[in-house]
């Protein structure tokens with residue numbers, strides 16, 4: 144119902160409707176008739192019948208207990224019967240496609256009045272288009288499927304394909320040639336790492352705050368497709384790449400096993416050649432494979448006579464996938480996979496036989512960097528939630544942030560997220576200006592250490608946020624829903640792409656190798 148069609152009431156008139164049989168309240172300049180609703184109200188009828196609420200302005204009480212989205216739901220919005228004479232509603236909540244005005248809710252480059260050396264006008268136009276698409280198309284689908292556990296809707300995957308989003312998530316490169324990206328906003332040759340994951344695509348995706356869905360949204364292809372792009376024969380490329388980038392089929396990376404995680408040398412899935420040398424026969428199991436339950440293609444790490452080899456397997460006879468229950472939604476399609484005498488043409492070998500480590504290593508930096516981008520943006524969402532909550536929630540008669548201990552936690556959260564984002568932007572700038580070989584030599588270490596730092600920060604921030612939200616930080620619905628979700632799913636970021644200690648160690652070992660021999664104290 145449009146506000147202009149509604150009747151105006153003075154506050155005195157509203158105050159007369161303060162009984163069990165006739166119960167009105169004012170919330171943000173709007174008048175609601177809660178007479179019938181009070182008996183269905185999840186918080187009970189008595190709280191609304193309270194003398195300070197019935198017939199009164201309940202704005203402060205309402206926002207201390209409900210998210211703004213509640214009042215926007217059609218079934219509740221229709222309880223509005225009028226507006227308060229001469230008053231305007233001022234609370235907007237999240238506006239689709241718009242930037243948040245809450246301090247630190249956006250990275251500096253998107254915050255009013257701040258400058259950045261890294262972003263062009265084209266990045267800004269691109270960001271606006273991506274945000275609008277995500278707010279309008281992805282966020283509602285994310286809320287639905289994080290809950291029901293089904294894979295992201297086909298219509299969403301196809302809408303992403305139309306804008307070239309699946310292709311752009313692979314980073315800059317030849318695979319973008321000839322594509323219209325985001326309706327033509329960016330030309331394939333201009334597309335850089337700032338457009339891609341770091342600041343725009345991945346960070347905008349992370350804002351929807353649904354971790355399982357985020358992974359369900361073909362994140363398996365972000366790690367499973369690069370070995371095809373870089374190491375497959377032309378015939379395989381011609382078949383698989385269009386399938387995946389058009390969103391018609393899904394690929395995932397199948398390396399980790401119950402027997403071995405980071406230690407790829409310890410894996411037990413075997414690939415042996417048939418006598419005529421024309422096929423591989425694959426046997427073994429894989430575990431924790433993102434998108435595995437619904438994938439059509441599997442980029443599989445196998446033990447072969449020459450060592451470790453990566454092979455493309457298509458779903459078919461002998462391939463079985465089963466869902467694994469994890470702490471996030473089944474929408475991610477996390478799978479246990481078994482391969483039983485799966486026959487695959489030898490042409491499906493990706494890279495040299497026995498050269499699988501090189502195939503895997505070639506994508507590690509990009510994969511970890513994408514994860515840092517996502518983690519940094521999710522932490523920022525937590526900062527925004529905490530700033531809003533401490534501003535609208537009263538304790539001991541004052542907003543929560545009037546307590547120094549709360550402000551101290553907020554300061555630590557802000558410092559952590561800004562540090563991660565700033566190092567990340569620096570690394571992204573280096574990536575844009577280094578050849579692939581230079582990136583491998585110079586950035587594997589910093590990316591490893593930054594990923595360690597990002598996910599440690601994330602876990603500290605998640606724990607602080609739960610303290611700030613109290614019971615609501617462990618409740619799946621209501622005010623703390625994002626905090627509960629984040630706190631429950633944050634360990635994923637700390638494990639995927641390499642455990643924190645392993646990555647930190649990798650960075651330091653790379654640094655130690657770089658210390659000049661003549662450098663002494």
Ligand code: HEM
Pocket residue numbers: 168175177184185186187190191196201204205208209210213214219222620621622
């Ligand atoms: C249009 C008016 C209102 C609507 C549509 C509404 C709706 C809801 C809903 C859907 C919930 C479930 C929690 C959530 O999902 O956020 C809830 C909880 C609650 N509501 Fe309301 N409510 C309204 C007004 C009020 C008012 C005026 C009060 C006054 C104090 C109130 C007090 C509560 C309380 C105490 C809870 C339980 C909160 C919790 O468990 O954390 N509600 N309400």
